[in-house]
Amino acid sequence: SVPLTFFAGIGGASRQGVLIKGGNYMDTLAKLRMVVFDKTGTLTEGKFSVTDIHPEKISKDELLHLAAHVERYSTHPIAQSLRLAYGHEDDNCEVSEVEEMAGHGVRACINGKQVCVGNRKMLDDMGIKIDTCKRCIDQVATEVHVVIDGEYAGHILVADLVKKDTVEAIQMLKKAGIDRLVMLTGDKENVAKQVADSIGMDEYHAELLPVDKVKIVEKLLNHSSVEHRGTLAFVGDGINDAPVLARADVGIAMGALGSDAAIEAADVVLMDDKPSKIETAIRIARRTIGIAR
Numbered sequence: 001s002v003p004l005t006f007f008a009g010i011g012g013a014s015r016q017g018v019l020i021k022g023g024n025y026m027d028t029l030a031k032l033r034m035v036v037f038d039k040t041g042t043l044t045e046g047k048f049s050v051t052d053i054h055p056e057k058i059s060k061d062e063l064l065h066l067a068a069h070v071e072r073y074s075t076h077p078i079a080q081s082l083r084l085a086y087g088h089e090d091d092n093c094e095v096s097e098v099e100e101m102a103g104h105g106v107r108a109c110i111n112g113k114q115v116c117v118g119n120r121k122m123l124d125d126m127g128i129k130i131d132t133c134k135r136c137i138d139q140v141a142t143e144v145h146v147v148i149d150g151e152y153a154g155h156i157l158v159a160d161l162v163k164k165d166t167v168e169a170i171q172m173l174k175k176a177g178i179d180r181l182v183m184l185t186g187d188k189e190n191v192a193k194q195v196a197d198s199i200g201m202d203e204y205h206a207e208l209l210p211v212d213k214v215k216i217v218e219k220l221l222n223h224s225s226v227e228h229r230g231t232l233a234f235v236g237d238g239i240n241d242a243p244v245l246a247r248a249d250v251g252i253a254m255g256a257l258g259s260d261a262a263i264e265a266a267d268v269v270l271m272d273d274k275p276s277k278i279e280t281a282i283r284i285a286r287r288t289i290g291i292a293r
């Protein structure tokens with residue numbers, strides 16, 4: 001049975017914007033030693049802005065037009081930014097056969113043309129080789145490549161911002177005795193490194209597919225018994241995060257920007273998307289467990 005004080009703890013947490021979906025998570029939160037984060041939308045705003053457009057053989061506007069329309073139905077933060085940058089919907093544009101490729105991008109048929117929008121992994125899978133653009137390596141931006149009917153058509157650079165709250169959140173967790181903080185991302189290596197360095201995150205893994213994230217969390221979980229390692233939380237926001245959220249001892253989702261699937265799969269929801277609320281949850285849980293004993 002769950003001690004009555006757990007309900008008081010859950011109530012107190014909810015008043016601070018932390019929804020805890022059951023008394024059993026109080027114990028798990030109190031014993032946290034490892035926190036694994038998804039990058040995009042969790043540590044960063046997940047609101048990308050277009051910083052550069054490099055078309056090949058077509059105009060900048062045409063490249064952005066095609067990319068925005070392929071992304072018409074996608075909930076990925078990159079999709080939203082491309083639609084916003086393009087500005088308006090072209091009603092004469094026929095979009096069909098839309099298919100999301102998790103960790104890669106999205107493809108669709110636009111006015112009879114097969115258009116793919118995504119990262120280098122997507123290009124590799126399609127057997128398309130491009131010259132590494134010097135300007136792209138220097139920029140701390142995410143590359144969004146576009147392929148039209150199997151031919152490379154250029155790329156759009158998009159950049160995201162670290163949340164105001166993130167650096168403080170990491171420091172608070174370290175102070176609270178969380179001794180392993182890990183960032184996981186599907187984004188490219190140099191973007192991951194720049195973000196990790198700027199927020200004081202010691203460990204990160206980049207260019208991951210959703211299945212790779214699950215594997216890394218499983219490896220961390222199997223390292224030793226709960227008594228020795230403490231418990232592990234995964235914090236995420238995205239459509240692709242649900243499997244990892246379910247696998248962690250406690251899955252924490254962003255509630256405001258987060259996808260419904262992530263909120264559904266999570267054990268704890270941070271209503272205002274602030275990473276510093278993880279420490280709030282731990283503090284409340286430790287106090288609640290202390291009172292129950």
Ligand code: ADP
Pocket residue numbers: 038039040071074076078079101102103104105106117118119142143144184185186187188209210238240
């Ligand atoms: P993360 O949240 O760590 O970025 P995701 O699995 O959501 O991980 O995405 C990994 C990468 O796949 C992105 O950084 C991006 O390069 C590419 N990607 C995924 N979905 C899309 C999309 N709808 N449009 C463009 N690129 C995408």
Ligand code: MG
Pocket residue numbers: 038040041237238239240241
């Ligand atoms: Mg994500």
